[in-house]
Amino acid sequence: MRKLENSELDRLNVEEFKQHKKTPICIVLDNVRSLNNIGSVFRTADAFLIEKIYLCGITATPPHKEIHKTALGATDSVAWEYHEDALELVQDLQKNGYQVYSVEQAENAQMLSDFECEQDKKYAVVFGNEVKGVSQKVVSQSDGVLEIPQYGTKHSLNISVSVGIVVWDLWAKLQAK
Numbered sequence: 001m002r003k004l005e006n007s008e009l010d011r012l013n014v015e016e017f018k019q020h021k022k023t024p025i026c027i028v029l030d031n032v033r034s035l036n037n038i039g040s041v042f043r044t045a046d047a048f049l050i051e052k053i054y055l056c057g058i059t060a061t062p063p064h065k066e067i068h069k070t071a072l073g074a075t076d077s078v079a080w081e082y083h084e085d086a087l088e089l090v091q092d093l094q095k096n097g098y099q100v101y102s103v104e105q106a107e108n109a110q111m112l113s114d115f116e117c118e119q120d121k122k123y124a125v126v127f128g129n130e131v132k133g134v135s136q137k138v139v140s141q142s143d144g145v146l147e148i149p150q151y152g153t154k155h156s157l158n159i160s161v162s163v164g165i166v167v168w169d170l171w172a173k174l175q176a177k
Helices: 014-019 035-047 065-071 086-095 136-141 159-176
Strands: 023-030 050-056 080-083 098-103 122-128 144-147
Touching: 023 035, 023 086, 023 159, 035 050, 035 065, 035 159, 050 086, 080 086, 086 098, 086 122, 086 136, 098 136, 122 159
Parallel strands: 023 050, 023 122, 050 080, 098 122, 098 144
Antiparallel strands: none
16 A cells, blocks of 8 residues: 555645535534644544534634644635624524534433434534533533543543544534435
8 A cells, every 4th residue: 555645635725625515514612722622623624524613702713823733724724703602603503594512411412323414404513611511501502412422431532532523423424315
């Protein structure tokens, strides 16, 4: 086997990305404090043609050197908006036809592995602060809660890892239909 060169990967350029049909998924970051995590979320969103990222509360916005370090240019391709209040944003997304799911450990959470996507729905997934998680107000307003099954001794994953797992899972389920 031979590793492929970047020129062989047939990737979209930024303008092609912006014009390309997007996956009907938005990512909401609710008070995420790590600039490196934010940059990683941009890269994941680029990889799966995510519609938009919403940055809420204390979540930093581009341009920023530390975000750029991990985003590697994805802040130029992926659409994003800042909203002060994540709860108001979630309500607006719901009014605009999105099914909103917080990614959290909560009563009656549905395991991600059991969640089935519907082809004709638009989804928004909310990820929270590295310590406090998604705010309770946002969890309560959400249409549901998704939990990533975990079997070890720890009770959480890094937010950028969680975003990667959830986005890949939803993307794969939407592609399979």
